Amino acid sequence: xxxxxxxxxxxxxxxxxxxxxxxxxxxxxxxxxxxxxxxxxxxxxxxxxxxxxxxxxxxxxxxxxxxxxxxxxxxxxxxxxxxxxxxxxxxxxxxxxxxxxxxxxxxxxxxxxxxxxxxxxxxxxxxxxxxxxxxxxxxxxxxxxxxxxxxxxxxxxxxxxxxxxxxxxxxxxxxxxxxxxxxxxxxxxxxxxxxxxxxxxxxxxxxxxxxxxxxxxxxxxxxxxxxxxxxxxxxxxxxxxxxxxxxxxxxxxxxxxxxxxxxxxxxxxxxxxxxxxxxxxxxxxxxxxxxxxxxxxxxxxxxxxxxxxxxxxxxxxxxxxxxxxxxxxxxxxxxxxxxxxxxxxxxxxxxxxxxxxxxxxxxxxxxxxxxxxxxxxxxxxxxxxxxxxxxxxxxxxxxxxxxxxxxxxxxxxxxxxxxxxxxxxxxxxxxxxxxxxxxxxxxxxxxxxxxxxxxxxxxxxxxxxxxxxxxxxxxxxxxxxxxxxxxxxxxx
Amino acid sequence: xxxxxxxxxxxxxxxxxxxxxxxxxxxxxxxxxxxxxxxxxxxxxxxxxxxxxxxxxxxxxxxxxxxxxxxxxxxxxxxxxxxxxxxxxxxxxxxxxxxxxxxxxxxxxxxxxxxxxxxxxxxxxxxxxxxxxxxxxxxxxxxxxxxxxxxxxxxxxxxxxxxxxxxxxxxxxxxxxxxxxxxxxxxxxxxxxxxxxxxxxxxxxxxxxxxxxxxxxxxxxxxxxxxxxxxxxxxxxxxxxxxxxxxxxxxxxxxxxxxxxxxxxxxxxxxxxxxxxxxxxxxxxxxxxxxxxxxxxxxxxxxxxxxx
Numbered sequence: 001x002x003x004x005x006x007x008x009x010x011x012x013x014x015x016x017x018x019x020x021x022x023x024x025x026x027x028x029x030x031x032x033x034x035x036x037x038x039x040x041x042x043x044x045x046x047x048x049x050x051x052x053x054x055x056x057x058x059x060x061x062x063x064x065x066x067x068x069x070x071x072x073x074x075x076x077x078x079x080x081x082x083x084x085x086x087x088x089x090x091x092x093x094x095x096x097x098x099x100x101x102x103x104x105x106x107x108x109x110x111x112x113x114x115x116x117x118x119x120x121x122x123x124x125x126x127x128x129x130x131x132x133x134x135x136x137x138x139x140x141x142x143x144x145x146x147x148x149x150x151x152x153x154x155x156x157x158x159x160x161x162x163x164x165x166x167x168x169x170x171x172x173x174x175x176x177x178x179x180x181x182x183x184x185x186x187x188x189x190x191x192x193x194x195x196x197x198x199x200x201x202x203x204x205x206x207x208x209x210x211x212x213x214x215x216x217x218x219x220x221x222x223x224x225x226x227x228x229x230x231x232x233x234x235x236x237x238x239x240x241x242x243x244x245x246x247x248x249x250x251x252x253x254x255x256x257x258x259x260x261x262x263x264x265x266x267x268x269x270x271x272x273x274x275x276x277x278x279x280x281x282x283x284x285x286x287x288x289x290x291x292x293x294x295x296x297x298x299x300x301x302x303x304x305x306x307x308x309x310x311x312x313x314x315x316x317x318x319x320x321x322x323x324x325x326x327x328x329x330x331x332x333x334x335x336x337x338x339x340x341x342x343x344x345x346x347x348x349x350x351x352x353x354x355x356x357x358x359x360x361x362x363x364x365x366x367x368x369x370x371x372x373x374x375x376x377x378x379x380x381x382x383x384x385x386x387x388x389x390x391x392x393x394x395x396x397x398x399x400x401x402x403x404x405x406x407x408x409x410x411x412x413x414x415x416x417x418x419x420x421x422x423x424x425x426x427x428x429x430x431x432x433x434x435x436x437x438x439x440x441x442x443x444x445x446x447x448x449x450x451x452x453x454x455x456x457x458x459x460x461x462x463x464x465x466x467x468x469x470x471x472x473x474x475x476x477x478x479x480x481x482x483x484x485x486x487x488x489x490x491x492x
Numbered sequence: 493x494x495x496x497x498x499x500x501x502x503x504x505x506x507x508x509x510x511x512x513x514x515x516x517x518x519x520x521x522x523x524x525x526x527x528x529x530x531x532x533x534x535x536x537x538x539x540x541x542x543x544x545x546x547x548x549x550x551x552x553x554x555x556x557x558x559x560x561x562x563x564x565x566x567x568x569x570x571x572x573x574x575x576x577x578x579x580x581x582x583x584x585x586x587x588x589x590x591x592x593x594x595x596x597x598x599x600x601x602x603x604x605x606x607x608x609x610x611x612x613x614x615x616x617x618x619x620x621x622x623x624x625x626x627x628x629x630x631x632x633x634x635x636x637x638x639x640x641x642x643x644x645x646x647x648x649x650x651x652x653x654x655x656x657x658x659x660x661x662x663x664x665x666x667x668x669x670x671x672x673x674x675x676x677x678x679x680x681x682x683x684x685x686x687x688x689x690x691x692x693x694x695x696x697x698x699x700x701x702x703x704x705x706x707x708x709x710x711x712x713x714x715x716x717x718x719x720x721x722x723x724x725x726x727x728x729x730x731x732x733x734x735x736x737x738x739x740x741x742x743x744x745x746x747x748x749x750x751x752x753x754x755x756x757x758x759x760x761x762x763x764x765x766x767x768x769x770x771x772x773x774x775x776x777x778x779x780x781x782x783x784x785x786x787x788x789x790x791x792x793x794x795x796x797x798x799x800x
Contacts, residue, residue, distance in 0.1 A: 289594075289595060289596070290594065307594055309563075309591065309592070309594040310565075310743070311565065311566070311567065311570075311587055311590070311591030311743075312567060312742075312743060316590065316595040342743070344565075344743060358565075360565060360566075360743035360744070362742040362743055362744070445566075445742070445744035445745065445746060446566065446745055447745070448560060448745050448746065452746040453745070453746045453747070455749075456747050456749050456751065456752050457549075457747075457752055459752075460747075460748070460749035460750065460751065460752025460753045460756070461549050461552065461553070461752035461755075462549060464752065464753045464756045464757055464760075465545040465546070465549050465756055465760070466545075468756075468757070469540060469541075469542060469545045471539070472535060472536050472538075472539030472540040475532070475535075475536040475540070476536040476537060476540035479532070479533055479536050479627070480627050481625070481626060481627025481628075482525070482533055482624065482627065482771055482775075484624075484625065484774045484775060485523075485774075485775070485777070485778050
């Protein structure tokens with residue numbers, strides 16, 4: 001067994017012990033601050049033990065100045081270290097904040113690049129933040145801010161892109177040199193106990209030793225990687241976007257050697273656009289034409305695909321791969337949940353894929369996957385509102401306005417949920433439980449309410465028709481029949 | 493050749509061929525009602541008819557309940573153009589079918605949606621013509637008479653799908669702002685040349701191809717202003733497809749009052765335009781040139797070209 005697995009066991013046992021003690025004693029349980037990567041853990045299941053709705057805004061930090069010529073990427077989705085330090089990537093910096101009040105803790109320079117979500121890994125010297133950097137000469141603003149030299153520069157005319165790491169305690173570089181990559185990275189970094197995993201747009205998986213910064217292995221998959229690398233039971237799972245001649249599929253690699261184990265694909269699936277999410281023995285992903293797909297996590301066997309239809313999805317594509325935004329389904333206790341770009345939430349039976357309910361929030365959610373708490377599905381949206389949807393009924397039970405648009409990257413920071421807002425005018429926001437708040441119960445507007453429908457029809461439709469008719473009658477009387485020549489039919 | 497012979501030859505010579513848009517510079521046709529007059533009469537005739545207004549309301553409610561039962565989640569605003577002529581209503585056909593069955597299967601279902609809408613449109617055309625002809629309210633016989641137009645309207649719905657797809661393909665090749673122009677030109681052009689076809693089918697009982705050909709010839713009559721009318725109608729309607737924030741554009745199967753107001757008003761507007769089209773065609777029906785007959789000489793020329 002690998003060190004990563006060994007190191008996970010005591011932590012899990014400790015958490016279980018704490019939980020048991022808390023239940024036995026009856027004391028309120030303080031949630032652990034440990035959201036070290038995309039959707040929390042290597043399986044990216046998005047399950048949070050953070051506060052349930054109703055919430056209130058606990059604090060915000062809008063005193064964040066983004067540097068560089070192109071700040072349109074804003075902040076990455078945050079990750080949270082065990083001690084509560086919140087880490088985000090800005091276009092030209094890595095920033096650390098305290099989870100107590102959002103105050104700055106550290107900052108470190110970073111080569112200009114996409115604001116992909118970093119990850120926090122543990123080394124013998126303490127926790128480090130692993131991040132990707134570099135747009136190279138083909139960056140969106142026409143050049144990088146600090147094109148730092150790296151081994152990739154030597155004779156390499158491709159992208160100046162690398163993986164780097166900083167010490168969370170000091171903000172100093174954690175590795176002797178950044179790890180060069182051949183292409184830019186737009187997907188989150190994944191970590192386990194010993195390694196960091198990145199997939200680039202050229203289709204390469206690169207695995208790096210956390211402690212030394214040495215490359216353990218790389219694997220060429222031949223097609224852009226469309227989500228975070230997923231880690232499950234000694235396997236490295238990567239979704240390939242596919243192309244005209246390349247299938248879109250999930251590739252399983254051996255964690256130790258990088259050898260290919262199997263490939264999973266679905267016949268009628270479109271391009272897969274999300275990371276593989278592993279929950280309850282199933283591997284879940286999304287495709288661009290609205291497919292929610294389940295495979296067996298052990299052997300990649302196809303289980304089911306259910307296609308959602310959303311008439312207002314741009315281009316007929318409910319799920320998008322859009323820059324560093326990372327859509328992903330979530331699943332727990334026999335249900336799979338997905339949120340499309342228009343903010344419509346779907347629930348499915350995890351066994352069969354049968355649709356259970358949907359909730360149309362009518363508030364686009366283009367840049368962030370949902371989270372799951374014990375009873376609720378949490379959906380951050382482009383309007384800046386955080387919604388809680390009841391997992392059983394699909395009804396909206398709470399909503400809170402974060403105060404600025406484009407809320408995304410919700411992360412569990414123990415007693416708080418942390419996210420980022422805005423792009424060029426970036427802000428960090430934390431939501432905490434609102435003891436005085438009450439839950440609401442709003443069914444989806446896609447559920448027929450015949451009373452409401454008929455009220456709208458009678459007051460809006462019939463009344464409009466009556467008014468139009470009453471206004472037109474005097475006019476028609478005054479005009480009389482028009483002088484028309486005989487039609488050819490009549491004259492025949 | 494004698495002077496008389498030359499005179500006969502001039503008199504029997506076919507009229508010079510006109511370009512597609514050559515009629516635009518011609519003097520205004522006296523017999524063609526002006527656009528404002530036609531619209532006013534169309535509006536007064538159709539809106540004052542309880543059968544037309546009631547029919548629009550009942551059809552909208554019934555169609556909405558059916559599509560919701562089939563799984564359509566909204567937006568309700570799509571029904572705003574159910575009563576519009578092709579190809580404006582083609583977007584409703586496409587969006588409803590793909591909104592219920594998804595992009596893949598929905599494209600096959602588009603003709604079923606088109607057939608249902610063709611039925612409603614035929615009835616509406618019949619009612620609108622009756623109000624224009626009689627100057628009074630429409631009766632159920634107008635609806636029955638309108639069913640004569642069903643084959644023509646159904647064919648137009650099929651053509652509409654082809655027009656929309658062709659425009660999208662051309663637009664995709666052009667890209668950017670050109671895409672918008674191409675789509676707009678296709679909508680205006682198709683509205684222009686096919687607007688009279690249902691009216692011809694109802695009032696003259698002609699066959700499908702004859703209706704389409706006669707509609708095109710009527711549309712192209714010099715000085716008729718038909719292209720201007722089609723543009724004044726289709727461009728603002730196309731703008732509503734792109735305008736955000738209109739009522740009823742969200743996923744909602746229980747449309748709010750504002751959405752009903754918007755959708756009913758738009759359908760009544762389309763009905764008024766149908767009345768205007770009917771009036772404008774009926775006013776010039778006797779002047780529409782017949783289809784050119786292929787003479788023996790032209791047949792010989794065609795055969796000679798074939799031999800070469």
